[in-house]
Amino acid sequence: MWPFDAVDWLTLSIPFAYLFILVGSLAVFSSLFRKRKAAKAASLAPWFPPNLQRDVYLTLLHQEEPRVPDSMLKAALLRRATEDIHRIVQIRNGKAALQVLLQRGSVGDDLWQRFQRAEKEIEEELRDVVNEANAFAPNWGQIIFQSASEIAQNTMLREQLSTVLSTSKSEKEWWEKRKAEIEAELLGEVDQEKRVKQ
Amino acid sequence: MSGTDYNYDEQGQFFPYFILTITSLVTIPVTYSLLKPSKELESTATRISSDFKPEHADLIEGQRKKQKRRERRLKRFFVSVGGWAIMAWMTYLMFTTAEINEKIWDPYEVLGLSRSASEKEIKKRYRKLSLTEHPDKRHENLAQNITTEVINDHWVNVVKAFKSLTDEEIRNNWLQYGHPDGKQSFSIGIALPKWIVTEGHGKYVLLMYALALGVILPYTVGKWWYGLQRMTREKILVSSAGKLFKEYDNDQGESGVLNALSAGDEFEEVLKGHKAEEGLSKLEQKVLSDASDSPVLTSLTAKDRKKLADLEDSRRRKALTLLWAYLGRIELNDDALNDEKFEVAPIALKLNEAYTAIALAYGNTKAVISAYHTSQNLIQALRPGASPLEQLPHFTPAIAQAAEAERARTHLSVQEFLQISEQQRKSRVLRPGLLTDAQYRQAMAVASQLPVLHVEKAFFKVVGEKFVTPSSLVQFIIKCRFIPPGSTNIPAVQPSDLEDVDPDEGDVAAITGRNDDRSGQKPIQPPLAYAPYFPRDHAPRWHIFLADSKQGKVAVPPTAFTTFDKPILDESGNHTFNVQTLKMQFGSPPQPGNYTFVMHMVCDSYIGMDTKMEVTLKVEDASKAALVEEEDEISEPDEDTLAGQMRVLKDGGVPKKKKQLEDDSSDDGSDTEGDVDSESETDTDTDTDDE
Structure with missing residues (x-):
């Protein structure tokens, strides 16, 4: 039949294949990207x-x-x-x-x-x-x-x-200790003074 | 003959030029950035000299070296070396191929004449040559490689040259177009070698295009983009920033901040794989068990310890325990653990920067201060609540306690300790089991070099005004001096040093507030922080901010100061006690009144040198400021000077006298009604929102 014989099918298929590959790869990319994004959003920790x-x-x-x-x-x-x-x-x-x-x-x-x-x-x-x-x-x-x-x-x-x-317990302990130290110091001073006087 | 003709570069004479240009476009900037000395603060500052060697100095030094290796620009080095190699090769090619260039046949040269020779001269020359060069007159000389052929060729050449020069047309061609045959076709060379377009190579070229555009370009862009997205502004991982934000709490103290920092994902790099668990039990026993009498225990509250024990992620638990071991300067008896201990500190400091940014976004004073104190703790390797004296070499908790002597719950700062008389100081710490004389001297030498910033005066002002008016751009000016601890003979401050003189009216940069641009001068840097345990160099930063003490909020966000305007040391290394000027700017509140702020000055590297000071911002009614100016009758700036124009802009274009009258009248009315009320209600806090 005339019109179909004149067509070189192989050469004609090349542009279509090109378009198919281009559109197809973009579509795959977009769907994968969206799916991953959705999965990521869903997996966000509360x-x-x-x-x-x-x-x-x-x-x-x-x-x-x-x-x-x-x-x-x-x-x-x-x-x-x-x-x-x-x-x-x-x-x-x-x-x-x-x-x-x-x-x-x-x-x-x-x-x-x-x-x-x-x-x-x-x-x-x-x-x-x-x-x-x-x-x-x-x-x-x-x-x-x-x-x-x-x-x-x-x-x-x-x-x-x-x-x-x-904290009161430890504070109290610390203060008791400190008090004892001061007392000891004071008493020591008094003792020294006494000794000096003597 | 005239036409356009594209030639591929068959001899490869233009190709090298092309490659050379492209390579040099990349190589020269890369080489510049490789060789440019680093302008970072850390690489230009001086150091505080001390021969104190901390324990494990080798490990700390190892960490420093590791960081240097990381910073080494290996990629750039290889790129620039490769680039220069290609450039050299291309230059070589250019020189070697230049000789192949065929010469255009030049009849003048053949006859040995200059281009300006007249016809007469040409003829004369030809006749002369015919006497010597004619084949009949010359003889073969095989020794000199002169055959009959050469002689004949030469003669033909000469005749041709003579004819072309005597023929009117050819001569004109020569003069007009520089070529005996007349106008030449215009040829364009494409600087690509011919093999690119020869049959059969097409698919390789296509493949290379596909590789460059389809793979390399998307890969580079993607890598750059996702790399950008992974990091926040503070250069930490986005995931870490999220965790830090979640861990943030207004009320947590310094130990709470540390706990939050351990959530960072950056620690994963250090504690990869099996390292996350290795030695954890030993570490926990050393640092946290009650039996270990580690100094950390006093700074960890029961709540913190419970939190630490409850951490499920063993990596995080290890990171936090290592941090505590670092802060407690605890010997772990294991080189790997000790090394990790030093490695986590800089990471924590970086995370702390991000944490500080979060605290500032919340605007809570206490949280901000906690974050700054954590930075101090990390740099000095001291646990929260440690005595500031432990910053000095050889000072352990026991020695610090002996030095403080008073047994109070508050600690002595280094400055306070050095104010005590030398004799008394010595009597406290120079004891068997504490310090030796040499150690004491080493510690004091360091102490007398620490940069303590002492505020002499702090005030507010508006450039060119006597008063601070509502909604104006206020400068907060701090006059301060570096007074190292224990310094004597401190000169009194000159009153003139404490004033801030307005710049001239013509000084545009100063008037518009960009006067801190001291680009001409080299800024003065204080020495690097004295931090023998911190495995990085760190330049101290002073953060100054204003807080509202009633609400506990930051009113004016911090400005960081790293450089100063006057020398700190003179040539002989003595302190100059120069008065330094620090300035920060903010917008004044819209209502007149007295606003009391608390100024905080916190150094991020040294403990116990914070300054806290109350400052009052007095905002006067705009009309009052205008009135004073009128009374003074000082320069009403001309409309055509810059200051005058700025005034016009500020007043909204209304002629000044008129406006003032209006102001006065309106004020008279409103003053009686209830300004007092509005004044007391005004919100001192302009920057933060309250719930």
Whole structure:
């Protein structure tokens, strides 16, 4: 047949092969690159360690046999809220600093991504806690974090106090020793003076 | 005949030029950067002289050498040597191929005439030559290799030359185009050897192109880019920076900072593979067990020790324990461990720089100070809470304790110790089991060379103004002197030295605030930090920053000073006690009032030389400053001088007198209403945000 005989198929296939290889290699590269990027993003370590208080609360909530009394559930929820307060304080304090550091190039993009993810997560967590609280008592959700932050502050103060108090023993020992030394020195001087007088 | 004609370089006469140019473009800059003396502070500063040799001086020296090897620019060396070799070869080629160049036939030369010869002269010359050079007149001389052929050829040449010069057309061609045949074709040489385009070589050339564009170029760019991405601004790994940020805590003290630093991934390089575990138990026993009476135990709180014990990553635990061993100057009885102990210190210092940047981003004064103190500890190899006296040679904790004598909980600084009378000092430390006389003298020699920066005066000012006005560019000026510990006969400070004279109005650089550009003079450097245990050279840096003491925040971020404007020592090596001027700039707060800051001056290399001082920034109302100027009637700068133009810009283009009236009237109204209130409420902190 006329038109097909006149075509040199081999020569014609070369440009098409070229196009195919070019487009194909670009496509492979792009898909590999995206997959690797996605895998990397997924493998980013979480900002916070697993939320133990939340797990405790959820376990108690879903325990069927025997059912957990409401008071205990409420206490667990309050503890969960307290843990959230710790986290949100960390996030709030760190945000401005991290932005500055990111701008200057002192930290990498990964860290910022992890941070943003943690921020979103904590937002969800807060909403969840509010909903749970409202389920126990109407409008509790509005004040639960206030109580939680008071609890958190109290705990912090107590910890600081205990660290200060824990040094008291060694300080006391040191002071007793020092006192004894001073006494000995003074007595020695008095003795010398006496001897001189004699 | 005229046409364009591309010739490949068959004899290879242009190719060398091409290669030579390209190679020299690369080689000369590389050689320059190879041979250029390093301008780094560490390589130009003097040293504090002392013949004290610390224990394991060989290991420390080994670490120093290792670093030097790392810094050696081997690649650059090979590139420049190779480049010069190629250039030499190309030059050689140029000279050898130049001879092949065929000469253009020049009839004047054949006849032995100058180009200006007239027709008459040519004819005369030809006739003369025909008498001597004609084949009939000459004889064969085989001894001189003159055959009939040569004689004939020569004669033909002469005739040809004569004819061409007597023929009008050819002669004109000669004069016009420099060639007997008239205008020559314009030929362009391509400085590539012909074998590149010869049949059959095409595929190799293509292969080389593909290799260069498809492999080498993407590889180099990728390597550069990803190498850039791996490192942060502080030249530490991005992953380490992330970990440091996570480990950061406002309230952790110096031991907490050390704990954070151990998270850095840089330690992996030192503690590769099996090294992560090797000797760990022995190390922990030496450094941390209660039975070992290591000096570190007193500076580690119970909490820190628990944290250390809880570390799961054995590599990190080893890095941290090694750091503590280094800071406690603990003998580990194992050369490999001792070597690692010295190797981790510079890494920790580098990580600490990044940690300092993080602390500054948070702006918490306590954290910043902790970071600076950690730098001091690392450089001096002293644990947190150690006596500053242990910076001196031979001073161990026991000797420092004896030297302090008071048994107080606070330590004596080196300066304070040297203020005690010589006799008393000696009586404290010159005892059997403590120091010998020679050791004592060695220690005192070092102490009297330490650069202690003593602040004489610190004040704020705005260039060209009598008062500090709101939202202006304030200079914080510190006048200080180097007073080494124990120096006597310190001259009194000249009052004129404490003033800061404004530069002339024409001095553009000074007025715009870029007056610290002392590019003409060589800056004065204090000697390198005296740090016999630190396996690097380190130039001391003084960080000065202003803090808000009420909020515990940094108000004006630190400026680091490494060089000074006046000589510290005179020719004979004595201290000059010159008053040095340090300046830092910041924008003043927008509201008038008194702002009290605490100035911190921290040297990053020496312990116990920090200065803390309260300074008050008095911001006056803009109208007051303007009023004073008016009363003074001093130079109202002309509109066409630079200062005048700057004033116009500052005032927003409003003619000055008018504006002032407005200012006054508006102020009268507002003053009564409640400026006091707003003043007391003003936030002293302009730079940091509060939660």
